[in-house]
Amino acid sequence: MSLDIGAGELLAVVGENGAGKSSLMNVLYGLYHPDSGEVSVDGRSVRLKSPGDAIALGIGMVHQHFMLVPTLTVAENVVLGREPTRRGLFDWERAVREVAATCERFGFVLDPRARVDTLTVGSQQKVEIVKALHRGAQVLILDEPTAVLTPQEADELARVMRGLVAQGRTVVLISHKLKEVLGVADRIAVMRRGRLVAEVRPSETSATALAALMVGESQRAVTGHAAASGEKLPSDALMEAVGLPVRGDDGRPAPGGGEKPGDVLLEATGLQARGDNGCPALRGVDLAVREGEIVGIAGVDGNGQRELAEVLTGLRPLTAGRGTLLGGALTGLTPAQARARGVGHVPEDRLRRAVVKALSVEENIALGRHTGPPFARGLWIDFAGRRERAQTLLASYDVRPPEPTLPLQALSGGNQQKVVVARELDARPRLLVVVQPTRGLDIGAVAQVHARLREARAQGTGVVLVSLDLEEVLALADRVYVLFEGRVTGQFTRAEYDEREMGRRMLGAEQAHG
Amino acid sequence: MLEIIHRLLFATLDAAPALVFAALGAVLSERAGVVAVGVEGMMRVGAFCAAVAALVMPTPLAVGVGMLAGATLAAVHGYLCIRWRSDQVVSGIALNLVALAGGTFLLETHFGPNGTPPIQQLAPWNWPELASVPVLGALSGHAAPTYLALLLPLLLQGMLTRTPLGLRLRAVGDKPHAVATLGLSVPALRWGAVLGGGLLAGLGGAVLSTTVLDRFEQHTPAGLGFMALAAMVFGRWTPLGAFFAAAFFAFGNALRIGLASSAPGLLDVVPQGVLLALPYLLTLLVLTFQGQRNSTPASLGVPYEQESR
Numbered sequence: 001m002s003l004d005i006g007a008g009e010l011l012a013v014v015g016e017n018g019a020g021k022s023s024l025m026n027v028l029y030g031l032y033h034p035d036s037g038e039v040s041v042d043g044r045s046v047r048l049k050s051p052g053d054a055i056a057l058g059i060g061m062v063h064q065h066f067m068l069v070p071t072l073t074v075a076e077n078v079v080l081g082r083e084p085t086r087r088g089l090f091d092w093e094r095a096v097r098e099v100a101a102t103c104e105r106f107g108f109v110l111d112p113r114a115r116v117d118t119l120t121v122g123s124q125q126k127v128e129i130v131k132a133l134h135r136g137a138q139v140l141i142l143d144e145p146t147a148v149l150t151p152q153e154a155d156e157l158a159r160v161m162r163g164l165v166a167q168g169r170t171v172v173l174i175s176h177k178l179k180e181v182l183g184v185a186d187r188i189a190v191m192r193r194g195r196l197v198a199e200v201r202p203s204e205t206s207a208t209a210l211a212a213l214m215v216g217e218s219q220r221a222v223t224g225h226a227a228a229s230g231e232k233l234p235s236d237a238l239m240e241a242v243g244l245p246v247r248g249d250d251g252r253p254a255p256g257g258g259e260k261p262g263d264v265l266l267e268a269t270g271l272q273a274r275g276d277n278g279c280p281a282l283r284g285v286d287l288a289v290r291e292g293e294i295v296g297i298a299g300v301d302g303n304g305q306r307e308l309a310e311v312l313t314g315l316r317p318l319t320a321g322r323g324t325l326l327g328g329a330l331t332g333l334t335p336a337q338a339r340a341r342g343v344g345h346v347p348e349d350r351l352r353r354a355v356v357k358a359l360s361v362e363e364n365i366a367l368g369r370h371t372g373p374p375f376a377r378g379l380w381i382d383f384a385g386r387r388e389r390a391q392t393l394l395a396s397y398d399v400r401p402p403e404p405t406l407p408l409q410a411l412s413g414g415n416q417q418k419v420v421v422a423r424e425l426d427a428r429p430r431l432l433v434v435v436q437p438t439r440g441l442d443i444g445a446v447a448q449v450h451a452r453l454r455e456a457r458a459q460g461t462g463v464v465l466v467s468l469d470l471e472e473v474l475a476l477a478d479r480v481y482v483l484f485e486g487r488v489t490g491q492f493t494r495a496e497y498d499e500r501e502m503g504r505r506m507l508g509a510e511q512a513h514g
Numbered sequence: 515m516l517e518i519i520h521r522l523l524f525a526t527l528d529a530a531p532a533l534v535f536a537a538l539g540a541v542l543s544e545r546a547g548v549v550a551v552g553v554e555g556m557m558r559v560g561a562f563c564a565a566v567a568a569l570v571m572p573t574p575l576a577v578g579v580g581m582l583a584g585a586t587l588a589a590v591h592g593y594l595c596i597r598w599r600s601d602q603v604v605s606g607i608a609l610n611l612v613a614l615a616g617g618t619f620l621l622e623t624h625f626g627p628n629g630t631p632p633i634q635q636l637a638p639w640n641w642p643e644l645a646s647v648p649v650l651g652a653l654s655g656h657a658a659p660t661y662l663a664l665l666l667p668l669l670l671q672g673m674l675t676r677t678p679l680g681l682r683l684r685a686v687g688d689k690p691h692a693v694a695t696l697g698l699s700v701p702a703l704r705w706g707a708v709l710g711g712g713l714l715a716g717l718g719g720a721v722l723s724t725t726v727l728d729r730f731e732q733h734t735p736a737g738l739g740f741m742a743l744a745a746m747v748f749g750r751w752t753p754l755g756a757f758f759a760a761a762f763f764a765f766g767n768a769l770r771i772g773l774a775s776s777a778p779g780l781l782d783v784v785p786q787g788v789l790l791a792l793p794y795l796l797t798l799l800v801l802t803f804q805g806q807r808n809s810t811p812a813s814l815g816v817p818y819e820q821e822s823r
Contacts, residue, residue: 031695052697067692069685070812080685081696083678090678131696 001196002037003189005139005172010165012173012181015191016214016442021174022064024191025141029061030054060132064143066124068131070117074110075099078131102134107163120507121300122153129160139170146180148301148468151503158184176214178207190214215443262291265431265462266312268323268330272486273307273316281307283486284321289431294453294463296477298470300506304486305466306348309435312464313345314338326430339368344429346420348436348466354420355408362390362404365423393422398448414445421452425461432456435466450476470502484508516648518776522768523652529726530764531663532557532718532735536742537749537756538670539714543588545674545751546707547687547813551606552591553715554739555613560584560719562617565730568633568723574658577636577720584716585709587613592708596701599817610739621732629731636724659721667757674753683707687811690818700818718742737794744797750809759800766793 003024005011015021026032028039030048038045041057048054054061068077075095084094099112108126116124125145132140142161146154161171161184175181181188182202190198190213198213266289275281282304289295297305310316312325314333323330326341338345347353355364366375366386374385390404397418399411408416417437424432434453438446453476457463467473473480474497482490482505490505492498536557540550564580571579587609594600625631636657645654674680686693686703694700722738723730741763748762749755770792773780781789 029695050697051695055697061695063695067689067695069689069692071688072681072685076681076685077692080681080693081698083681085678089672089676090681 001191001194003196005170006187007138007170008165008168009186010161010171010173010184012175012185012188013191014175014178014181014188014210014214016176019191019214020194021191022143023194025061025143025172025174028054028141029059055135055137058136058138059141060135060137060139061141062125062128062132062143062145064145064147066128068116068124068127070115072116073112074114074116074119074127074130075112077116077127078102078112078134082135099130099134102130106130106133106160106167108160121148121302122150122156125149125153125157126160133164137169139172140164141172141174143174144176145173146175146177150300150506151470151499152507153503154180178210182207182210262293262460262462264324265289265291266323266325266330266464268321268325270321271308271311271318271323271330272320273311273318275304275307280319281486282311282321285481285483285486285488287323287481287488289462289464291430291462292457292460293478294457294465294476296473296480297464297466297483298473298480298502298506299468299483301468303483303506305468305483306435307486308483309345309347309433309464309466312338312431312433313343313347339427342428342430344424344427344432344461346417346424346432346434346437348439350416350420355416357409357416358407360405361394361399361408361411361419362386364408364419365390365393365404365426367423369423369427389426393426394419397422397452414441417441418445418448421449425452425456428459429456429461431462431464433464433466436468437465438467438469438472470499470506474499482506518772520649520652522765522772523649524655525768525771526761526765527652527656527660529767530761531659532721532726533738533742533745533760533764534663534667534718534757535659535714535721536718536735536739537745537760538666538753539584539711539718540742540746541711541749541751541753541756542670542683542707542714543711544746544814545687545811546683546704547690547811547816547818548592548595548704548708548711549602549606549815550711550715550743550746551603552587552609553711553718553742554735554737555606555610556584556587556712556715557719557722557735557739557742558610558613558617559587560716561723561734562620562719562730563716564720565630565633565723569631573634573636573724576633577659577717577724580720580723581713581716584714584719585712588708588712588715591712592705595817596704596708599819602815602817617730617734618732621730627732629729630723632728633724635728657725659717659725663757667753670753684811687813690813690816694818704818715739715742741793741797744801748800751811752809763793763797766796 001024013021013024023032027034028048030051030053039048040046046053046057069080072080075092078099079095084091084098086094096112103110103112108130110123110126110130116127119127129140145157149157158180161173164171173181173185185202188200188202188205188210189196190200190210192214200210266287268285268287271282271285271287272280273282285304285308297308299305307316311318311330314335314337318331325333325338326343328337328341351357356367369375370381374382374389376382377385387404391402394402394404399415399418399422408419411419421437437449437453441449453463453465465473465477478494480492480497480502481488482492482502484506485508489508490502492502536553539556540553543550560580560583563583564576567579568576591605591609594605595602621627621629636659638655638657639661641654645651674684682693682698682703686700690700693703718738719735722735727734742760745759745763746756748759749757770789774789
């Protein structure tokens with residue numbers, strides 16, 4: 001593929017997951033090496049052997065996963081690799097002054113003396129941008145920069161990007177959020193399966209047209225699933241999968257949810273728990289979940305969502321608070337008890353918590369239920385029964401390839417996730433805890449997972465959906481709790497949904513009413 | 515009373531350097547993110563090579579040979595862990611086993627089972643004016659490594675916290691990918707730290723056979739390398755912390771010897787074995803109560819691969 005990037009423009013590169021956007025940018029930054037083809041800067045062909053070469057040519061990159069050393073200060077992170085010295089020693093005060101000067105020049109508000117791990121995600125991103133600018137970057141590549149930001153932070157980032165372009169710098173924005181791309185870019189390049197399929201100007205296109213370009217041939221497959229599950233109009237599934245708000249959502253009150261609330265599955269007050277680092281991560285959370293509703297937990301990463309999900313599944317002990325979960329106490333809950341009571345769990349990190357990647361697909365499907373039918377008979381594994389159940393599930397969840405004997409790691413991430421969702425839902429849970437269920441999945445798999453969660457709700461399952469993607473929460477949930485620093489800072493029912501207000505709460509603004 | 519304190523302090527200053535050097539070597543390697551279980555093995559080859567070299571050359575030069583031997587073993591560790599991204603714990607344990615068996619084999623084939631012939635020890639430095647001062651006088655009369663062991667922790671601490679190189683080493687142990695995206699070489703930084711750690715561990719071993727003893731004995735260093743690791747953890751991966759932890763362990767050892775010699779009746783009540791195990795028990799106890807706090811380098815033991823994020 002070939003792509004020209006003009007000086008002083010804001011170019012957006014859009015495409016599905018796996019379309020090659022990030023690989024392309026890593027080539028430009030010297031992290032990956034092209035098998036063939038060449039990169040030219042200012043008309044001269046260059047070889048980028050390492051990020052050092054790219055930096056020397058004025059190319060800076062802000063990675064999707066921040067490349068910051070959490071234990072160092074902002075100033076140390078920014079000057080790392082080109083440290084100011086005095087008599088051979090690192091001159092910390094000068095580093096602070098230099099970084100403060102760069103921040104001021106580009107209008108960033110950051111404390112150079114602060115340790116990076118004390119900053120919010122939005123501020124850490126600014127540190128990344130300052131890091132690139134401090135090295136004299138003329139071209140700034142941002143890889144999925146808004147994936148972890150609140151709407152307010154995303155707005156501010158858009159202003160920052162426009163400001164840089166106004167100063168004559170070039171910004172390359174990689175994203176799959178079409179709405180934001182349309183609002184900010186001068187030009188949009190669309191990638192599909194490693195090729196450039198279109199270059200358009202925002203004024204000449206629309207989100208729907210872009211989505212169709214991005215998906216291309218796979219569009220038929222996506223709309224096929226959605227139609228088969230009878231959930232939504234094909235175009236809606238597509239729009240939602242690419243992160244656009246769906247017209248009025250499905251609007252259908254769930255059975256038992258909405259007007260006629262079902263039985264209470266979970267009721268908890270004052271939940272407190274510690275995080276992995278031993279500091280309080282939950283500081284008094286009240287929560288209730290009823291049959292047949294999807295309850296969304298929104299928030300910026302690291303505000304207690306993970307710990308809450310682990311408390312509900314018995315993986316993390318409570319330090320205070322009490323609650324009733326499916327007829328038993330929440331205090332002292334073990335994972336085995338949680339499963340026995342009917343809690344299903346689709347964890348955030350499937351390779352660590354949900355599957356054994358070296359085992360076969362059918363063995364993974366049996367995990368956790370391997371002692372009873374149809375997976376075992378008495379002391380022995382029921383190979384035929386297990387095979388049959390696995391085949392049924394693989395077919396109904398459209399796992400590709402539908403081979404029960406393949407090792408799980410041979411499947412793509414999206415198909416692995418389908419296996420996890422299939423297993424958990426096949427156990428007919430009464431309460432399902434899902435964390436970031438669609439992170440890193442392609443459009444088809446996202447639509448599938450969403451449809452299955454709605455289906456579970458329709459059958460009376462209570463779903464707790466933890467997601468960092470506010471749009472996903474808004475699209476699926478009947479009610480939303482916003483978490484900030486381990487407390488609930490906002491509660492919204494579908495009628496009250498307001499992205500701006502939720503964003504404020506995600507940043508810690510207190511609830512004015514209720 | 516003053517006499518007892520003087521003697522304990524003197525014994526501590528004599529015994530501590532080997533442990534201090536090994537602990538500093540471990541800190542250097544681990545701060546850059548490479549696990550240093552192999553220090554026991556590096557100490558052993560350092561001790562063996564220094565003792566053998568001292569048979570044919572002046573002892574100070576032989577100590578240098580011991581350091582190079584430690585670095586050589588560290589190079590194998592680096593080659594496996596940095597170049598080929600092997601499991602760092604497995605590699606370290608393998609090195610320890612190789613050093614244990616190889617040392618015994620060479621000892622038995624060349625010198626017999628008990629040890630190498632005696633060598634010229636490193637000469638102690640005496641300051642008569644200082645030696646007559648109570649307690650402080652314990653500082654006089656040690657060989658050069660003791661004074662180096664008092665100075666080096668300060669230098670290393672300064673290097674890690676006050677120089678650009680130190681900043682880069684700390685960064686590479688916490689988040690190597692961040693260092694790579696700034697155009698710095700992760701392997702180069704880690705190689706430097708691992709080789710430096712090997713030199714220091716080798717020095718620790720060489721000190722054992724040239725000052726504490728006057729030969730290489732079959733069991734050298736008898737678990738001192740693992741105590742050095744404990745000192746590193748206890749000292750929270752900082753050179754000064756590791757120094758104080760190592761000094762504390764050495765003091766415990768001096769106390770044991772002092773107890774056994776000044777109160778022989780004690781041996782009737784407490785078996786010799788328990789006294790011998792005392793420093794190790796102390797180490798276990800300290801580590802148990804310290805727990806795992808957040809001072810471990812975040813990427814310790816994680817092989818660095820460029821094309822994964």
